[in-house]
Amino acid sequence: MNISQVRHMLSPALLAAGAIGVFAVAMCAQVQTESSAKTGQGTQEVKVERAEVVYVSGNDLVVRMADGQIRHIANVPESARVDVEGKELGIHDLKPGMKLQRTITTTTTPRTVTTVQTVTGKVFHVTPPNSVILTLEDGSNQSFRIPKGQKFNVDGQQTDAFGLKKGMRISATKVVEVPETVVEQQRKLTGTMPPPPAPPPADQPILLVVMQHPPAQAPAEVAKTEPAPTSLPKTGSLAPLVGFLGLISLMLSLSISTFRRLR
DSSP states (O other): OOOOOOOOSSSSSHHHHTTTHHHHHHHHHHHHEEEEEEEEOOOOEEEEEEEEEEETTTTTTEEETTOOOOOOOSOOOOOOEEEEETTEEEEGGGGOOOOEEEEEEEEEEEEEEEEEEEEEEEEEEETTEEEEEEEEESEEEEEOOOOOOOOOEEEEEEEEEOOTTTOOEEEEEEEEEEEEEEEEEEEEEEEEEEEEEOOOOOOOOOOOOOOOOOOOOOOHHHHHHHOOOOSSOOOSSHHHHHHHHHHHHHHHHHHHHHHHHHH
C-alpha cells in the first residue's frame, strides 16, 4: 500500500501530488520509510558590497556605499565581527574613514530526494477505491487512504483496490521523488584602517620670513651720504628792495625842501 509523507516541496503541483497518498491515521513501526538524496551540479554567485564608515555611536552604524548612498544600520549585534588586517574587530572598534567590504557567496544546488515507504498487513476491511483497514503485526488496526492507481502485492501478484478481500495478507510500496533546491550563503566581512595623513614631500621648501633692520648710521656718515646742493634755491626777487630805497630817497627830498622854506 502506498504511504505518503507531508514534505516541503517546490511547487503547489508537487505538494498536491504528495498529499494524495497521506494516510488517515499515523503509521506504526510496520510502516518502513527509507530516503536517499541525489545531488546535481551546483552554481555559485558572488556579490561584493563596499562601504566607508561615516559615523559610529554605540551599536548604530552609518556607512556610505560605493554608489554614494548613505545607509543606517541600527542595533548591530555585539557578536558581529569584521576582519581588519588579521584582527577581529567589533562594532565599538570601528572608526570613521574605515573601508568595509562584504562578500556574499550564494551556492545553489539541485537535489532529488527519493523516499521509499513500505507497509505490510492483513486486510480487515476495504472500501474500494478509497480506503483500506489493515491489521498490522502488533495486532492493531490502521486505516489508510488508497491513492489513485495504487497497486498491491498479494502472494506475488499485483492487484488494485477492487481485488482486495478480507483476510488477504498484502504489502504496498510507494516511491516518491521530490526535487529540491538547496541554497547556502556564506558571508565574509573584511575591512581596512583609514590611511594616515601623508607627510609633506622631502624636497618641498619651507617658507621662512626673516625681518632685518638696516644698521644705524652716524650723523657725519649721513651728511657724507647726502650730496650738497650746487646752488641755493630761488626764494624771492630784488623788487621790494628797490622800492624801499626809492621811498627813502623821496622822504629825504621832502625833508630838504621843507628845511629851505623855513630859512
